[in-house]
Each structure stands twice: as structure tokens, then as C-alpha cells.
Amino acid sequence: MTLVVLALALWAGGFALNVALANGPARGTAAARLAVPVVFGATVLAMWECLVRGLGVPPVILPPPSQIAQTFGANLGLLWRDFVQTILKGALGGYIIGCGAAFLTALLVDRYRYLREGLLPLGNFMAALPIVGTAPILVMWFGFGWQSKAAVVVLMVFFPMLVNTVAGLQDTTAMQRDLVRTYAASWGQTLIKLRLPAAMPFIFNGLKISTTLALVGAIVAEFFGSPTLGLGFRISTSIGQLDLGMVWSAIVVAALAGSVFFGLVTVIEKRLTFWHASQRGGR
Amino acid sequence: MADAAVPLTARRWRVPPVLAMILAIMTLWYAAAVPMNVKEVLTQAERAGVAVSPPSAAERRDMGHLVLVAQNPGALGASWSLDRARLPAPHQVLVELYDSTIDEELNGRRGIVRSGSLSNRSLIYHGWVTLNATFVGFLIGAGLGIALAIGIVHSRVMDMSVMPWAIVSQTIPIVALAPMIIVVLYSVGVQGLIPKAVISAYLSFFPVVVGMVKGLRSPDAMQMDLMRTYNAGAPTVLWKLRLPASVPYLFASLKIAIAASLVGAIVGELPVQQGGLGARMLAGSYYGQTAQIWAALFMAAGLAAVLVWAIGWLERRTLRRIGMSA
Amino acid sequence: MKRMFWAAAALAGLSAPAFAQDAVTLQLKWVTQSQFAGYYVAQENGYYDEEGLDVTILPGGPDIAPTQVIAGGGADVVVEWMPAALAARENGLPLVNIAQPFKSSGMMLTCWGDVGIEGPESLANRTLGVWFFGNEYPFLSWMSQLGIETDGADENGVEVLKQGFNVDPLLQRQADCISTMTYNEYWQVIDSGVSPDELITFKYEDQGVATLEDGLYVLEDNLDDPAFADKMERFVRASMKGWKWAEENPEDAAMIVLDNDETGAQTEEHQIRMMGEVAKLTAGSNGALDPADYERTVQTLLAGGSDPVISKAPEGAWTHAITDAALN
Numbered sequence: 001m002t003l004v005v006l007a008l009a010l011w012a013g014g015f016a017l018n019v020a021l022a023n024g025p026a027r028g029t030a031a032a033r034l035a036v037p038v039v040f041g042a043t044v045l046a047m048w049e050c051l052v053r054g055l056g057v058p059p060v061i062l063p064p065p066s067q068i069a070q071t072f073g074a075n076l077g078l079l080w081r082d083f084v085q086t087i088l089k090g091a092l093g094g095y096i097i098g099c100g101a102a103f104l105t106a107l108l109v110d111r112y113r114y115l116r117e118g119l120l121p122l123g124n125f126m127a128a129l130p131i132v133g134t135a136p137i138l139v140m141w142f143g144f145g146w147q148s149k150a151a152v153v154v155l156m157v158f159f160p161m162l163v164n165t166v167a168g169l170q171d172t173t174a175m176q177r178d179l180v181r182t183y184a185a186s187w188g189q190t191l192i193k194l195r196l197p198a199a200m201p202f203i204f205n206g207l208k209i210s211t212t213l214a215l216v217g218a219i220v221a222e223f224f225g226s227p228t229l230g231l232g233f234r235i236s237t238s239i240g241q242l243d244l245g246m247v248w249s250a251i252v253v254a255a256l257a258g259s260v261f262f263g264l265v266t267v268i269e270k271r272l273t274f275w276h277a278s279q280r281g282g283r
Numbered sequence: 284m285a286d287a288a289v290p291l292t293a294r295r296w297r298v299p300p301v302l303a304m305i306l307a308i309m310t311l312w313y314a315a316a317v318p319m320n321v322k323e324v325l326t327q328a329e330r331a332g333v334a335v336s337p338p339s340a341a342e343r344r345d346m347g348h349l350v351l352v353a354q355n356p357g358a359l360g361a362s363w364s365l366d367r368a369r370l371p372a373p374h375q376v377l378v379e380l381y382d383s384t385i386d387e388e389l390n391g392r393r394g395i396v397r398s399g400s401l402s403n404r405s406l407i408y409h410g411w412v413t414l415n416a417t418f419v420g421f422l423i424g425a426g427l428g429i430a431l432a433i434g435i436v437h438s439r440v441m442d443m444s445v446m447p448w449a450i451v452s453q454t455i456p457i458v459a460l461a462p463m464i465i466v467v468l469y470s471v472g473v474q475g476l477i478p479k480a481v482i483s484a485y486l487s488f489f490p491v492v493v494g495m496v497k498g499l500r501s502p503d504a505m506q507m508d509l510m511r512t513y514n515a516g517a518p519t520v521l522w523k524l525r526l527p528a529s530v531p532y533l534f535a536s537l538k539i540a541i542a543a544s545l546v547g548a549i550v551g552e553l554p555v556q557q558g559g560l561g562a563r564m565l566a567g568s569y570y571g572q573t574a575q576i577w578a579a580l581f582m583a584a585g586l587a588a589v590l591v592w593a594i595g596w597l598e599r600r601t602l603r604r605i606g607m608s609a
Numbered sequence: 610m611k612r613m614f615w616a617a618a619a620l621a622g623l624s625a626p627a628f629a630q631d632a633v634t635l636q637l638k639w640v641t642q643s644q645f646a647g648y649y650v651a652q653e654n655g656y657y658d659e660e661g662l663d664v665t666i667l668p669g670g671p672d673i674a675p676t677q678v679i680a681g682g683g684a685d686v687v688v689e690w691m692p693a694a695l696a697a698r699e700n701g702l703p704l705v706n707i708a709q710p711f712k713s714s715g716m717m718l719t720c721w722g723d724v725g726i727e728g729p730e731s732l733a734n735r736t737l738g739v740w741f742f743g744n745e746y747p748f749l750s751w752m753s754q755l756g757i758e759t760d761g762a763d764e765n766g767v768e769v770l771k772q773g774f775n776v777d778p779l780l781q782r783q784a785d786c787i788s789t790m791t792y793n794e795y796w797q798v799i800d801s802g803v804s805p806d807e808l809i810t811f812k813y814e815d816q817g818v819a820t821l822e823d824g825l826y827v828l829e830d831n832l833d834d835p836a837f838a839d840k841m842e843r844f845v846r847a848s849m850k851g852w853k854w855a856e857e858n859p860e861d862a863a864m865i866v867l868d869n870d871e872t873g874a875q876t877e878e879h880q881i882r883m884m885g886e887v888a889k890l891t892a893g894s895n896g897a898l899d900p901a902d903y904e905r906t907v908q909t910l911l912a913g914g915s916d917p918v919i920s921k922a923p924e925g926a927w928t929h930a931i932t933d934a935a936l937n
Binding site for chain 1: 300301303304305308319369370439440442443444445446447448450451453454455456457458459460462463466467470542545546549550553560561564565568573576577579580583584587588591
Binding site: 322323326327330339344366367369402403404405408409461462465466467469470474553554555556557558562563565566567568569570571572575 | 640667668669670671672673674677678680681682683684723773774775776777780781782797801802804870871872873874875879
């Protein structure tokens with residue numbers, strides 16, 4: 001019971017701290033912007049620990065964060081190998097292939113209006129195919145290795161990336177298009193000097209959406225057949241072995257990897273599209 | 284760079300693009316089915332006594348598909364009618380779709396004609412089970428998303444603390460969490476529809492949060508100043524300005540949310556295994572009935588398209604009524 | 610007038626237990642199929658009703674660990690294989706075996722006959738498919754006893770694939786061998802057109818590494834409650850009655866299973882055949898666990914070499930109390 005009261009007290013304390021950080025004199029600084037979500041996260045973790053121990057929740061249902069941290073620390077090598085298999089080989093491989101293919105298709109679609117009217121509705125349909133159905137089929141076609149996971153990722157990221165790139169290539173004003181026409185620019189020159197730079201914000205939007213999709217795709221694909229390695233494999237078999245600490249450790253690795261990946265793409269975006277309104281601090 | 288629209292009526296001989304694409308894909312599909320299925324076809328031919336090159340399956344294992352097709356042009360008759368095809372032909376999928384929907388209901392032992400209730404072997408029943416969870420999850424997720432968005436817009440603390448974690452929550456693979464959510468809910472006695480709806484809500488709340496936050500912040504400075512000259516408090520501003528301004532953004536994100544909700548319902552059915560398109564897809568993959576998987580897949584995609592279209596219809600009507608139609 | 614009212618109320622109160630049934634939730638190990646026919650038969654033929662039980666049968670699936678469900682209180686009794694239950698017991702979940710309907714093991718390793726596998730000793734340097742989720746324990750024990758490592762294909766190791774509960778890895782030749790059950794996957798391979806003499810099969814029973822399979826398990830603490838123990842006795846009695854009826858009427862039992870199949874994906878032919886094979890595994894058991902079988906299972910699991918499934922012999926992992934009361 002004391003632990004439950006402690007949990008509530010921690011929540012109140014964390015909330016008060018965040019209110020002070022967000023509305024006090026330090027608001028608006030980069031440090032405060034980083035500190036507030038960190039404090040929120042830390043409060044949630046502390047509450048989780050107290051509530052799970054205080055209410056006597058069985059550890060095979062929901063383990064406390066301390067046990068998860070212990071399992072994580074004890075299995076770093078294993079988790080690293082899983083990370084390489086799933087993220088670096090499966091997710092990243094599929095991401096590069098999928099986004100690259102989507103980009104090239106977008107260029108084609110932009111050039112030929114006929115293709116655009118035909119492919120986009122079909123792409124819509126393809127994107128609606130649930131991964132739970134496509135993953136077993138792709139494992140059947142590409143085998144148990146990382147190739148089938150990359151294939152699932154390609155299927156998931158292709159359409160969002162295509163839609164965003166096509167929208168971006170269209171996002172030029174009439175005046176800009178007329179200007180390059182007065183310069184007698186060919187389609188290729190217009191593409192490189194006008195449309196691609198204008199499309200950059202949209203392309204990065206697509207790339208950011210695709211990072212999370214790639215991660216989820218690679219992990220889900222492993223549920224349907226894998227060698228004895230990989231984050232998805234680790235999660236599904238650890239549930240069967242009732243090793244919940246390992247399950248959550250693998251989930252932490254996946255969430256970390258996804259956030260880092262997303263952050264990397266955001267940093268590159270800031271460098272390349274510094275001129276866009278959204279990067280200049282507009283709300 | 285002809286950006287001017289060429290009216291289709293001026294060139295009647297031109298095939299409509301979507302139709303042309305579908306025909307092209309069908310042709311490619313039939314063509315691809317031959318090399319995809321070649322190993323199974325050759326194994327069956329070998330068992331039936333036809334001369335196949337190379338003659339044993341173990342030797343064929345590591346050879347390329349196209350090479351095998353080139354070496355055995357005469358033995359490929361069964362490529363489009365295999366029972367356990369790696370790539371079922373389009374007509375096989377369509378036949379399976381028909382068999383599991385109309386035929387099963389009209390003629391099946393447990394179909395609606397003979398037994399008065401939907402057959403548990405038909406995709407209509409499974410689609411209905413999935414739709415139930417989708418709707419409930421969608422309502423929960425959309426409601427939660429709107430509430431969270433209102434909180435984020437009005438409270439700096441929530442804005443700075445909750446948004447980053449909402450983003451991180453989407454990086455956690457839901458397929459991993461789904462069994463645990465289900466077990467936790469079983470332990471408090473909640474079974475059946477609600478666990479699946481919770482998973483749907485988990486996937487659908489995030490697009491709604493993002494869209495609504497953008498929408499609630501979309502009124503420009505002049506409009507906000509006007510409300511201030513009326514001495515309007517935050518609730519009034521919310522009700523009379525922010526919410527109406529956010530309706531277009533809301534509908535855009537509802538379309539994404541309902542598709543995500545369908546995916547969540549399907550994922551939730553994997554552990555629960557009590558009917559639904561997800562259970563059906565998994566069952567098809569157990570027994571190697573690839574045509575079943577494809578049929579359920581198309582049904583799910585078709586459902587998603589119908590749901591998104593329905594939201595679009597609702598959007599057009601609503602926008603017209605509140606005077607915001609483009 | 611008042612007297613009659615109270616008398617009527619008392620009568621209603623006395624008769625209430627006769628109408629109220631005890632609720633029991635059973636979590637199955639896998640999806641609805643003839644492997645669990647006994648329970649569906651008992652429900653359909655009214656054996657549970659006769660014992661005053663209102664039984665809810667929860668089908669399992671690829672992501673459901675019955676041990677986790679019972680730990681969370683989502684079920685009163687689960688069907689589980691002994692290795693997984695003993696491993697869970699060692700991990701802190703006090704499961705107790707109260708009945709053992711399956712006397713023999715149906716687990717096998719099925720290989721292609723034309724890749725040069727003559728016997729278990731030539732399994733090294735191959736790709737083998739194994740289920741996980743609790744079904745990998747007998748396989749790992751066997752590999753350990755053969756001295757074969759499971760971390761990659763080389764002269765004394767094998768590459769292990771996590772099979773996805775279908776037989777495609779064998780048919781598509783992604784694996785040289787896959788794990789099969791005598792009543793399910795083996796027949797799926799045959800159904801796909803492969804003839805039995807193209808295959809070579811190793812039965813775990815013949816290799817001496819068989820472990821006990823489907824048994825009924827409950828939490829130890831619940832057994833201390835006499836009302837719960839009484840409920841379980843009635844449940845076991847009715848379930849074993851269902852199993853014996855299913856053994857004698859395999860086709861009708863299969864139809865009962867089909868009627869309860871929520872996914873609609875099972876076929877009559879497959880279920881009837883499965884029932885016939887399962888009947889061979891339940892034959893010879895009246896529901897009571899044979900301590901000799903238990904010891905053999907424990908020894909197999911302990912002999913796992915460098916990576917045993919359990920590290921010491923469990924105590925109190927089974928009880929005859931329920932079956933003694935139920936069957937006598």
C-alpha cells in the first residue's frame with residue numbers, strides 16, 4: 001500500500017516539476033524542451049515500478065522496470081546480434097530498396113500523367129493490404145532469411161514514400177514553372193533545378209513516416225518464420241518461455257532503434273531543408 | 284510539359300488508366316505465376332511420370348526458377364491450377380473469394396440459407412467480426428486522440444511531455460504488445476471484443492492526435508484576436524473557433540485512423556483466434572492454402588477501401604453543412 | 610401471507626444451487642482441432658452439464674502461451690505440454706499436473722529421403738525446422754543428447770529455423786527436416802502430394818527422447834481451496850468421459866470439433882484423420898498421470914547437456930489427488 005501511495009506522490013511531484021519547467025523562467029530553452037519529456041518518462045517508469053511491486057502483479061504478466069533493466073544488461077551481446085539481424089539487415093535493407101524504388105517510380109509517374117492516374121489508386125489498394133497477410137506470403141517466396149523481412153518492409157514503405165514524393169514534385173507554383181520555361185529548360189533540367197529541391201520537404205516527410213513503418217514491418221515479418229535470431233524472434237519466443245524481462249528488453253531495443261532512426265532522418269532534414277517554413281520555427 | 288488537362292472525351296480510343304493498369308498487372312501476374320510455381324509443378328509432373336530435367340527434386344532445389352522454366356517448357360500445364368501454389372493465379376483467388384462468400388452462404392452446410400446465421404467458413408462472417416472490433420477501436424481511439432489533442436493545445440506541460448512519448452509509442456511493434464495486452468485484459472476478466480478494440484485504438488489514436496493538434500492550431504492570428512476582443516475564454520474559443528477550424532484536418536486523419544484501426548483489429552485477432560479476417564489469414568497460412576490467404580487479404584483491403592470511402596463521404600457532407608467545402 | 614412469502618423465498622434460496630453452475634475456463638494449447646476433441650465432446654454431449662459445470666473453452670494460437678494466461682488469471686485450467694509446464698514452474702509459476710489424457714507422444718522430425726539423411730547421427734550440417742513457444746524443448750534435449758549444436762550448420766551443428774506452424778519449409782525445401790505431429794503436420798505433407806517413401810521420419814518415442822504432451826495444469830495455490838479442487842474433479846471426470854467417447858466415435862467427435870471451429874478453416878477429412886491419430890495417443894490413459902512416464906520426461910529434460918530445459922528435478926509438479934477422486 002505504501003508503494004501505491006509513493007507512486008501517486010511521485011506522479012504529483014513529477015507533474016509539478018514539469019509545470020515549473022514548462023511555464024517557469026526556463027521555458028523555451030532547449031534544455032527545458034529536453035527535460036520535460038525525460039521527467040515525464042522517468043515519472044512513468046518510477047510509478048510502474050512502485051505499482052507493480054505494490055499491487056503484487058505477477059512478474060510473468062508485467063515485470064517491474066528494474067527486472068527489465070537487469071535482463072537487458074545481462075543480454076547485451078544477444079540483443080546486439082538481434083539488432084543487427086532485424087534492423088540493420090532487414091529494416092534498413094528494405095528501407096533503402098523501398099524508398100529508392102518509390103522515388104524512381106515517382107519520377108516516372110511525374111513524367112507520364114497516364115501512369116499517375118492509373119498507379120495511384122492501385123497503390124492505395126496495395127497499401128491497404130494488411131501486413132499480417134502479406135508477411136507469410138513473402139516469407140514463402142523469399143525464404144527465412146533477412147530478404148523476406150526486407151521484402152515486407154519494401155511493401156510497407158513503397159506507397160507512403162510514392163505519394164509524398166509525387167505530391168512534392170507537384171508542389172511548384174505556376175510562376176516558378178513559367179520561369180524555367182522561359183529559360184528553355186528541358187524536363188530533366190527542370191527536375192534537378194526546380195522540382196527536386198521543392199519536393200525535399202515532402203520527400204523527408206515520407207522518409208520519416210517510412211522509418212517507423214520499416215521497423216514495425218521487419219519485426220512483424222519475423223513472427224512468421226525466421227532463423228533463430230532477430231528481435232521479432234526474440235519477442236515471440238520469449239513470450240512462450242515466459243521470459244517477460246527479455247520481451248520488454250527487445251521492445252526497448254526496437255523503440256530505441258526506431259527513435260534514433262527517426263531522429264537521424266530529422267537531423268538530415270534540418271540540414272537539407274533549412275529554408276522551409278516549418279524549419280524556421282513557424283508554429 | 285503539358286500540364287493542361289487533356290479531356291478524355293476528346294480521345295475516345297484511349298483506355299482509362301486504372302483499367303489499363305489492372306490489365307497490365309493481371310498479365311504480369313499470370314506470367315509470373317509460371318516461374319514462381321515451377322518447382323511444385325515439376326515435382327508433380329515427376330510423380331506423374333513425365334520426364335523432367337533435371338530428374339530429381341534434390342537437384343532442382345538450388346536451380347533458378349527461370350532456368351527450370353526454360354528447360355521444361357512442355358511440363359508446365361498445371362502452373363495456373365496448383366492446389367498449394369506459391370503464387371495462385373488471379374482466377375484461383377477470385378474463385379476462392381466467390382466460394383467463401385456467396386457460394387458458402389447460399390449453399391454451405393452452415394450458410395445463411397440453410398442455417399439462418401452466417402457461416403463460420405465465410406469471409407462475410409469474418410469480415411463482420413473484424414469490422415466490429417474496428418469500429419469500436421476506432422471510436423475509442425478517435426475519442427482519445429481528440430481529448431489528448433485538446434489537452435496538448437491548451438497545456439504547455441502536456442505539449443512538451445506527451446507528444447514525444449506519443450511518437451515513441453508508435454515505434455513499439457504492436458504485434459509484440461498485442462498478446463500481452465490480451466493477457467492483461469483476460470486477467471481482469473475482459474474478453475472477446477474489447478481486447479481487440481484496445482489494440483485498434485492504440486494504432487488509431489496517434490494519427491488523430493497529430494491531425495487534431497495541427498487543426499486546433501490552424502486558426503490564424505486575426506481570428507484568434509477577434510475572439511479575444513469578444514473576451515472569449517478558452518472553452519468558448521475551443522468550441523466556436525478551434526474545433527470547427529480543425530474539421531478538415533480531423534477528417535484527413537480519420538481516414539488514416541480507420542485504416543490503422545482495421546490493421547489493429549486484424550493484429551488483435553491473431554492471439555485471440557475467435558474468428559475474423561486475421562484469424563482466417565493465419566489459418567490459411569497453417570494449412571498452406573495460399574488462395575485462402577489471398578482471398579482474405581483482398582477482402583481486408585477491400586474493406587479498408589470501403590471504410591476510407593465512407594469517411595470521405597461523411598467528410599464531404601459535413602464540410603458542406605458547415606460551409607467549408609472546397 | 611408473510612409466512613408464505615418467506616417460505617417461498619427460502620425454497621427459492623435452497624433451489625438456487627441446483628440451477629447455478631460452477632464456471633470453469635479452459636485454455637487450450639492450440640487452435641480448435643481434434644487434438645482437443647475430448648473437451649468439445651464433453652461440452653456438446655452434456656457431460657459438463659451433468660457435473661454442474663459451465664465450461665468456457667478458449668482456443669489457443671501462435672501467440673498465446675497457456676502458462677501466461679493462467680498466470681494472469683484468465684483461465685482456471687490449461688492444456689499444456691509437460692516440458693513447458695515444468696520450465697514455467699522453475700521460472701516461478703507453480704503449475705501442477707492434475708490429469709494426463711495423452712499417454713504417448715506424437716512428435717516427430719520428418720526429413721526428405723533424398724538428401725542423404727540415414728539416421729539421427731547424419732543430421733549434422735542440415736537445416737532443421739522447429740516450432741518454438743514451448744515445443745522446442747524436446748528438440749533441444751534430443752540435439753543435446755546427440756551432441757549436435759544448434760547455432761549454425763557445420764560438421765557438428767545444425768541450422769535451426771523457427772517454423773511457422775505450416776509445412777511449407779519442407780515442401781519448398783528451405784529446410785531439410787521439419788518438426789511434425791503424427792496427427793497434423795505429417796498428414797499435411799502427405800496431402801500435398803508427397804508419398805511416404807520420399808520421406809524419412811524420426812519419432813521421438815522411438816529415439817527415447819519423448820516427453821509427455823497434452824496434460825491439464827492448474828495453479829498450486831488454487832488446489833488448496835476445496836471448492837476449486839471439487840470443481841476440478843468434476844471437470845476431469847467429465848473430460849475423460851468425453852475423451853473415451855471420442856476414441857470410440859472418431860468421426861462424430863471430428864464433426865463436433867468442426868462445429869466449434871471459429872475460423873472455418875478446418876476440413877472434415879483432416880479432422881477425422883486427426884481424431885483417429887489422436888485416439889492412438891490417448892489410448893491406454895484413463896487420465897491419471899503415470900509416474901514412470903513423468904520420471905522419463907524429467908530425465909530427458911535434465912539430460913539437456915550444456916543447456917538443459919530444467920536445471921533440477923521439480924517437486925510437487927503433479928498430483929494424483931484430483932484423478933483419484935474423479936475416477937474412483
